Amino acid sequence: MAELALTARGVQMEYRERHTTDRLLAIENVDLDVEEGSFVSLLGPSGCGKSTFLKIVNGLLLATAGEIKVRRAAANGPENAMVFQDAALFPWYSVIDNVAYGLICGGVPRGEARRRAGPYIELVGLKGFAEKYPYQLSGGMQQRANLARALAVDPPILLMDEPFAALDAQTRELMQAELLRIWNAARKTVLFVTHQIDEAVYLSDRVVVMAARPGRIIADVRIGLPRPRKLEVKRTPEFAAYEDRIWGLIQHPRPTSVAATTA
Numbered sequence: 618m619a620e621l622a623l624t625a626r627g628v629q630m631e632y633r634e635r636h637t638t639d640r641l642l643a644i645e646n647v648d649l650d651v652e653e654g655s656f657v658s659l660l661g662p663s664g665c666g667k668s669t670f671l672k673i674v675n676g677l678l679l680a681t682a683g684e685i686k687v688r689r690a691a692a693n694g695p696e697n698a699m700v701f702q703d704a705a706l707f708p709w710y711s712v713i714d715n716v717a718y719g720l721i722c723g724g725v726p727r728g729e730a731r732r733r734a735g736p737y738i739e740l741v742g743l744k745g746f747a748e749k750y751p752y753q754l755s756g757g758m759q760q761r762a763n764l765a766r767a768l769a770v771d772p773p774i775l776l777m778d779e780p781f782a783a784l785d786a787q788t789r790e791l792m793q794a795e796l797l798r799i800w801n802a803a804r805k806t807v808l809f810v811t812h813q814i815d816e817a818v819y820l821s822d823r824v825v826v827m828a829a830r831p832g833r834i835i836a837d838v839r840i841g842l843p844r845p846r847k848l849e850v851k852r853t854p855e856f857a858a859y860e861d862r863i864w865g866l867i868q869h870p871r872p873t874s875v876a877a878t879t880a
């Protein structure tokens with residue numbers, strides 16, 4: 618049994634308006650275990666609380682109820698690194714300085730940080746672009762740089778919030794395959810947010826399906842497709858069967874707040 622990188626129990630987030638009495642229950646009673654080294658996707662429609670949950674895991678938000686445990690290798694190890702939908706690179710820094718930035722924030726001297734950034738730039742396929750600036754890169758390349766920056770701080774869990782949503786369909790597919798290659802090389806635990814069924818099935822060991830109002834987990838589907846996975850796997854009947862099943866779960870969520878299903 619693999620160690621758990623993340624344990625969430627009864628996590629709830631209620632947003633409160635500062636100047637009125639308005640409250641919004643964004644997520645309710647979320648229980649989730651993520652095994653060390655696994656790739657888990659949170660899949661659900663816009664507004665079901667995916668980003669909220671990721672921000673709670675990252676410590677950017679404090680849950681209004683429940684408990685989150687993240688297993689850190691070192692007591693004062695890095696926070697979880699988040700890769701957002703829009704590549705949030707500093708426009709005034711080159712690729713290598715963007716990637717080194719998180720390390721510098723963690724107290725690593727600049728020269729050493731730049732030296733350590735190099736292999737990550739290579740890993741994400743940006744060799745030769747280290748001294749370029751974000752505006753000189755395509756959208757896909759910016760997301761590669763963003764990913765290198767997240768990996769460089771060696772976070773216990775890599776949190777990715779719809780990182781490919783702004784890319785065109787072909788670039789997105791290429792980046793999905795690249796992400797699996799990088800995940801395999803870096804051996805990171807990944808918690809990946811998406812609203813696209815095919816993206817979740819292709820990437821994941823498990824697809825955790827969420828529903829909205831309030832945001833909650835309605836199913837947990839283990840994806841048994843063999844790895845390594847080429848993009849061609851998307852054209853197989855096994856892949857289509859997973860997509861159909863998950864699509865059905867989203868169309869007809871069970872009335873109970875948690876209905877775990879396994880393959």
Ligand SMILES: Nc1ncnc2c1ncn2[C@@H]1O[C@H](COP(=O)(O)OP(=O)(O)O)[C@@H](O)[C@H]1O
Nearest residue numbers: 632633641643662663664665666667668669670
């Ligand atoms: N800072 C906030 N204050 C108030 N409501 C918020 C805030 N952030 C998100 N929400 C609401 O919480 C719900 C979940 O949002 P979010 O986590 O962004 O969903 P998702 O990422 O799945 O689209 C939505 O109804 C959204 O409007």
Ligand SMILES: [Mg+2]
Nearest residue numbers: 667668669778
């Ligand atoms: Mg979101």
